[in-house]
Amino acid sequence: MNRKYFALILLAGLISMACTTRVSEWILLNGLPSQYTLVYFHNKPLSESIKNQNQKLAERISTANINFRTVKRQEIAKPYYELYYKDRFFSKYMTNEELKGLTSSPLRKKIAAELMAGKLCVMLYLKTDNDDKDEKGLNALHNVIASSPFGNIITVVELSRNSKDEHHFASLLLNIEDDLVDIQEPMLFGVFGRFKALEPLLGKGISEENINLMLDYFTAECSCLIKDNLPGTDILFTDNWENPQTALVNKIIDDNPMLGY
Amino acid sequence: MQTDTLTYDSLNERPLPKWLIDQKTGYTCIEPEKLVMKEDHSLKISFFVTGIFIILLVVLLTFFINRKHKNQVS
Numbered sequence: 001m002n003r004k005y006f007a008l009i010l011l012a013g014l015i016s017m018a019c020t021t022r023v024s025e026w027i028l029l030n031g032l033p034s035q036y037t038l039v040y041f042h043n044k045p046l047s048e049s050i051k052n053q054n055q056k057l058a059e060r061i062s063t064a065n066i067n068f069r070t071v072k073r074q075e076i077a078k079p080y081y082e083l084y085y086k087d088r089f090f091s092k093y094m095t096n097e098e099l100k101g102l103t104s105s106p107l108r109k110k111i112a113a114e115l116m117a118g119k120l121c122v123m124l125y126l127k128t129d130n131d132d133k134d135e136k137g138l139n140a141l142h143n144v145i146a147s148s149p150f151g152n153i154i155t156v157v158e159l160s161r162n163s164k165d166e167h168h169f170a171s172l173l174l175n176i177e178d179d180l181v182d183i184q185e186p187m188l189f190g191v192f193g194r195f196k197a198l199e200p201l202l203g204k205g206i207s208e209e210n211i212n213l214m215l216d217y218f219t220a221e222c223s224c225l226i227k228d229n230l231p232g233t234d235i236l237f238t239d240n241w242e243n244p245q246t247a248l249v250n251k252i253i254d255d256n257p258m259l260g261y
Numbered sequence: 262m263q264t265d266t267l268t269y270d271s272l273n274e275r276p277l278p279k280w281l282i283d284q285k286t287g288y289t290c291i292e293p294e295k296l297v298m299k300e301d302h303s304l305k306i307s308f309f310v311t312g313i314f315i316i317l318l319v320v321l322l323t324f325f326i327n328r329k330h331k332n333q334v335s
Contacts, residue, residue, distance in 0.1 A: 179275075183272065185272065198278065199278035199279070199280065199281075200278075201278075201281070202272075204272075204273070205277070210281060213281060213284040213285065214280075214281075214284075216284055217280060217284055231278065231279060231280035232280075
């Protein structure tokens with residue numbers, strides 16, 4: 001067969017497959033995470049020890065979705081690091097020590113493992129440590145998970161916004177929108193794909209109706225409309241996203257096609 | 262959602278995330294094709310055409326046979 005025709009048939013096959021893939025699976029397979037930039041600002045020529053220190057840092061974070069660079073600025077009093085996501089400022093770090101655990105942490109590893117195992121998504125509940133506030137949203141979340149046909153393929157994870165061990169992760173989440181740090185309410189982040197987190201539901205917005213709408217988004221057929229307007233922020237993480245397990249959502253929808261609409 | 266230029270007085274007035282608005286309005290949904298039953302006249306037309314064909318055939322054959330028969334008699 002003519003090579004051109006063969007390529008055309010293959011392309012048509014791939015396109016038709018893409019259109020029946022669910023959002024969560026398509027983004028895990030195809031959605032490359034956006035890059036962060038870590039900038040070291042300094043006002044004097046770099047000493048050998050600082051160069052070595054930054055070299056080690058760059059090597060340590062090289063497997064994550066982050067670039068490192070140094071910038072000389074005369075007007076600053078003391079060197080420091082700043083973290084940016086695209087063109088948005090995220091955090092400032094005064095010392096190299098503060099950057100320990102920036103690109104990875106136990107909870108992030110656990111979430112990535114769940115996503116690679118074919119789970120639909122991870123529901124990350126960011127708590128305020130005020131039980132009265134936290135209970136309500138958590139109950140709504142558990143009710144939805146219990147009644148959803150996709151309940152078994154959703155992982156629920158709780159994290160305190162004041163966590164010491166996961167402070168980098170909590171900070172990344174609270175920077176997804178620029179006002180989240182100031183809002184002392186529980187937040188629910190839908191994490192999917194290659195560690196992409198949707199803009200959260202928060203406070204009273206963590207309702208069963210809204211959580212179901214979030215699940216509808218993850219299980220929707222991946223249309224070009226969605227691909228062109230992908231919401232969410234990619235979380236900084238070092239991992240290998242190659243060869244994930246088959247998405248578990250497919251079997252549930254194959255067994256019950258009505259769930260696919 | 263970028264909120265850089267948005268201001269709000271209370272949490273209740275805080276704008277919803279765009280993905281949630283899109284989900285609520287069905288913007289991201291692909292409408293399944295609506296199947297509408299159309300009236301099917303093909304069987305009636307088929308009967309009608311077949312009927313006319315048979316009648317025409319009978320008329321023509323009758324005409325030719327009669328003509329042939331008359332010629333033989335004369």
